[in-house]
Amino acid sequence: MNDLEKLGARVAATQDRELTTSGAALRRARRRLLEPPAPRGRATRWVALAAAVAVVSVALVVGLRPAPLTFQVSGVEAAARLGEVVEPGPDQRASIRFSDESTVLLHAGARGRVEATTAHGARVVVESGLASVSVARKAEADWRFDVGPFRVRITGTRFDVEWNAGERRFQVDVQDGSVVVSGPLLEGERSVVAGERLVVSVRDGRVSPESLASAARHAPPPTESATAAEPPGGAATAKEPPATAASARATASAAAAPSASAAARTWRELARAGDYRAALASAEADGIDGVLASASADELVLFGDAARLGGRGELARRAYLAARDRSPGSRAAGVAAFALGRMGGAAALGWFDTYLREQPRGPLAREALGRVLELHHAAKNDAAARAAASRYLAEHPGGPYAALARALLGTGTTDAAPAP
Amino acid sequence: MSSPRAPRLVPLPVPQRPGGRVEPIAQAMDDAALVAAVARGDRSAAGELFDRYALVVRRVLARILGVDAELGDAVHDVFVEALRSAAGIREPERLEFWLVGIAVHRARSIIRRRTRARWLIFRAPEELPDIPSGAPDPAVDEQVRATYVVLRSMPADLRIAFALRFVDGMKLEEVAGACGVSLATIKRRLREAERVFRERARAHPALAELDPAGGGAA
Secondary structure, three states, X not given: OOHHHHHHHHHHHHHHHHHOOOHHHHHHHHHHHOOOOOOOOHHHXXXXXXXXXXXXXXXXXXXOOOOOXXXXXXXXXXXXXXXXXXXXXXXXXXXEEEOOOOEEEEOOOOEEEEEEEOOOOEEEEEEEEXXXXXXXXXXXXXXXXXXXXXXXXXXXXXEXXXXXXXXOEEEEEEEXXXXXXXXXXXXXXXXXXXXXXXXXXXXXXXXXXXEHHHHHHHXXXXXXXXXXXXXXXXXXXOOOOHHHHOOHHHHHHHHHOOOHHHHHOOHHHHHHOOOHXXXXXXXXXXXXXXXXXXXXXXHHHHHHHHHHHOOOHHHHHHHHHHHHHHOOOOHHHHHHHHHHHHOOOOXXXXXHHHXXXXXXXXXXXXXXXXXXXXXXXXXXXXXXXXXXXXXXXXXXXXXXXXXXXXXXXXXOOOOOOOOO | OOOOOOOOOOXXXXXXXXXXXXXXXXXXXXXXXXXXXXXXXXXXXXXXXXXXXXXXXXXXXXXXXXXXXXXHHHHHHHHHHHHHHHHHOOOHHHHHHHHHHHHHHHHHHHHHHHHHHHHHHOOOHHHOOOOOOOOOOHHHHHHHHHHHHHHHOOOHHHXXXXXXXXXXXXXXXXXXXXXXXXXXXXXXXXXHHHHHHHHHHOOOHHHOOOOOOOOOOO
């Protein structure tokens, strides 16, 4: 295989992985293809025409087209109505959850509203403040975010976006996928991909693209992006539930200068609320060793998640290991094993195997087995990869790694779907 | 010249129809009988045709166009054309290759339409919106994106030949058949496509691993 063939194979494998999740478009195409043909003959043609007009009219009136997405608002008192302003208070966060599982999390002090919805997306206005967005990855997804004077277009991704009206400063951190931004100081449209941050200071006339990794290395702790500190394959993946992927940026500020209410809350409350850095600060005030010694296994997993998402990888590892020691064989111990695997490194494969051994029917089994398959494949352990592929297809034939598994088994070599 | 990946035609999975019900493919009807039934206007045969080959058609379109929001419509259009012209198919036993040819033709039309639209709105290919690739690794994601940025900048015929050969892994004869040209023509086209791709890839850090000179893979 030469270099172009290797590149092409990586592209193909990536496409195949994505195409496994976009069956809706094919089902629609099939339905449209098999719609009954129009009747023939002059009289019947007129009847058909009249019927078509009637159907279209009715469709327009009662909305027979694909139903637009619906949404719910939680965390604040606000009606789930188009145009209704959602404005969490200083200690609140408001979650807007759409019927396709996409979410928009408005952080404390932010102000936004859902302006319109379609069958494939919505137009969301973030008037000010920070929003963490997770859009379900679908080929036909069509979402638009108006953030202050900027416009962000996406099709399936996870990102944090902020408009600071006082400083006239726009920032977007893309954790997954890519977005297209347009607005002041940007000539045309600007694409921002996973791992990148784009900052536009309208007041200073400055546009600053940078990688999230370098932002995490160079920025002072309060503005560090927690997700950037994740190892490859860590929390900053599409698999992360939106709520747990919330920006650490806003919460980092809270940690640097904790409000009175934040200071009064326990690390557990802060971690559950997604204020990871504040949770870590609170735990440090209590004494980390004491927390690790006294917390329950479930709490230790929670603390590990807060440390992981707060950019404290080693502390997260200690917490997960403590959770496993605290309650061996429990559900929490299994989750801790999975989390340890997700943190990457040489031990990742062993931890995913551990999860599968301890929780073969657990809620994370499909993902764990997929990761095992992927890791064996990446390491060119062909026999082990094929064994994992067989098991994956037997247990999860419609799972997200099924295409990769089939490619491995179908060719008998790893060439059809090489490791990224 | 070896094929990049073989065998190319992966076995089709049992189609999963809306609602999650799994229905076995009707083994009794071979492709020739299926084409005859489709040509007679048999709607269930049309559904069978779609179920057998929709994934192949979508895969070919995705290789050429990238995974984008128009794929579903493009697949639909390919099958509309297939139903319309099924009566004229000369080698029904080569149904899959015939459908791939229609898909390539459709992809070329879409590329040309988009190229015209780009001229109209004066946007460089690099500025066109990107669809996230779904790669778990951001570096691969960026490679996928950069690959299609380069491909979008290439003439349609070169782009199609490159995508079918290097991304889909078709054999030279298959690429020639899908494009409706001779083997000699496709070899020339692929040499030119490879040269252009390597040259333009140099502008993209994500594609820095490529040898600018290349080894004549085509």
